[in-house]
Amino acid sequence: MDILYKKYKKRKIGPCNICQKTGRLTWDHVPPKGGIDLAPVEIDRVTSHFISNFKLENPEISNDGLKYRTLCSRCNSILGNKYDPALNDFAKTLAKLLNSSLYLPETIKLSIRPTAVIRAVLGHLLTARLSSVDSFFDPTIRELVLNDEIPIPKNISVFYWIHPFAQQIVFRDALMPSRIGNFSEFQRIGFLKYFPLGFLVSDISEYEGLGSLSIWRNEPSSKIVEISVRLNQFRGAFWPEAPSPGNFLMFGADGLESLMAHPNKKLIEEYRQHLKSF
Numbered sequence: 001m002d003i004l005y006k007k008y009k010k011r012k013i014g015p016c017n018i019c020q021k022t023g024r025l026t027w028d029h030v031p032p033k034g035g036i037d038l039a040p041v042e043i044d045r046v047t048s049h050f051i052s053n054f055k056l057e058n059p060e061i062s063n064d065g066l067k068y069r070t071l072c073s074r075c076n077s078i079l080g081n082k083y084d085p086a087l088n089d090f091a092k093t094l095a096k097l098l099n100s101s102l103y104l105p106e107t108i109k110l111s112i113r114p115t116a117v118i119r120a121v122l123g124h125l126l127t128a129r130l131s132s133v134d135s136f137f138d139p140t141i142r143e144l145v146l147n148d149e150i151p152i153p154k155n156i157s158v159f160y161w162i163h164p165f166a167q168q169i170v171f172r173d174a175l176m177p178s179r180i181g182n183f184s185e186f187q188r189i190g191f192l193k194y195f196p197l198g199f200l201v202s203d204i205s206e207y208e209g210l211g212s213l214s215i216w217r218n219e220p221s222s223k224i225v226e227i228s229v230r231l232n233q234f235r236g237a238f239w240p241e242a243p244s245p246g247n248f249l250m251f252g253a254d255g256l257e258s259l260m261a262h263p264n265k266k267l268i269e270e271y272r273q274h275l276k277s278f
């Protein structure tokens, strides 16, 4: 079964996922350019990691990271200019600390713009929509990206934790138990993970002791606050999506077509050689 991404990659004209106007589409990197080193990656479904039937025989390969051709140039610049710098600063500052040989305490403090980071994370999850219909929190995300004066609504929380892994995972729309081991209440979720951060978007206000950016939901996107990042709060590379005795995901087409990208060492080397030959 081929991935839907393949078809969307070729589409040059179409409706923009954010403003919905039809026109020429531009590439948007998810995770955003400027926050990661762009390198060759193999692209496969997130679900292929735990449902072997979904694994692609020949994974898609992109020479410069995971990217989606789903935004018009105007919306691409809104994300890239207004919100991505906040997300990229957060990721780069943390990456620098984690990559340093400094002795680090269990918790560190970082100054970030929480509601700009939230808009960047949500905007890229809308970028990653490959079906032609809205699901997830799409209509709300659209308003939040296009109008930064609207507060983040109460039914959206964005949690963060450290993700010290190379896998990049962009997942849209599933139901997951609101508490591990309790199958009577479910939350609607999506997530974005790449080195060194994971973000979980949910309609509940607390999950697994994760830090929440949405406690600053009413602050303008220019507001800088100090947040705590717990460096000892390790989760697996495939947390929370990998099934466990107390946890599982229920998803439809959007979840099925959600993507992960693995940096491919052999391809990275070949690509470097290729660049050198110019």
Ligand SMILES: [Zn+2]
Residues within 6 Å of the ligand: 016, 017, 018, 019, 020, 021, 071, 072, 073, 074, 075, 076
């Ligand atoms: Zn647009």
